[in-house]
Amino acid sequence: MIKHIVVIFVLFISILSAQVQKTDNFKLKDYNGKEYSLTDFENSKAIVLMFIATQCPVSNAYNSRMKSIYDEYKGKAISFIGINSNKQESVSEIKSHAKDNNLDFIILKDTDNKIADKLQASVTPEIFVLDADFNILYHGRIDDSRREDQVESHDLKSALDQILSGKEVSLKETKAFGCTIKRIQS
């Protein structure tokens, strides 16, 4: 029982601990088996990492919004990378889901949720916008409503616009409800 309490206590402390400010390089394969490294995108003005899912209704509610943001910003030297860290969502499922939903950006499979752990990502959808040195410029939601017609604050787009105009991102951290990333051994 004491051991149990200690484990919970450690878990609690780790939850309270400081957030990740910067990440280092990592390599992952996409759903076709092609390997990508974060350094492949270091010439970008910003790298948008999007933790997404195939089965999460919240993530799926954002499919068309992710597509339109990608279409709007891909020509402006901003790179988009989807990451699927859910243990139960297979590479073939990710591939067909991307095709069905016209998600044309790169989607990487984060086997054993190593990158989700590294970035402390916990929910889908969850966004990290990095600069070329992999500093985190923005972390959080795409916008402020799961219902597209009720969106008031386009947080990801605002962050990208500020980055493109050389300004500091004014709202660096936002939150929204979403699905828990299904990790191994959880």
Add this chain to the structure above:
Amino acid sequence: MQSRLIFIIFLTITVNAQSEVELLNKSDLEKLISKREGKILVLNIWATWCIPCREEIPDLIELQRKYSKDIDVVGISVDFPDEVEKRILPFIKQQNIRYKMFVNNMKDEDLINFFNVKWNGAVPASFIYEKTGKLTLFMEGKKSLKDFEGIIKELIM
């Protein structure tokens, strides 16, 4: 006459059904936490669209049944308030949830930030408050009856 009777019955059922899920604003949440009346509070944040949340609920029902003297399990659905009848109530009935149920009426971010812990809004999440109203534990992801019991037993003692 018969149609009027049917209408009244229908109205009664509808009114009863609606009274099962209350809208939750910040003041309701503060009141819920502060007015403990000698019981531990297990606050469970969930949604009908969330599969692990749905899977966790039978364990919460059992937790409330087993420790009804010492704890209050309270659910907060983060579905939209206009989904009470269509989504939340049918699930409550199907699972036979007897504990108190709210639907969040605050902005999502305001509810997430209310708890003042590092939580990005992944559901399910549970918050355990001592009898004094002090937040003791935050748990993210689906938990089992055993997980909840481990903590509850320590707090009851």
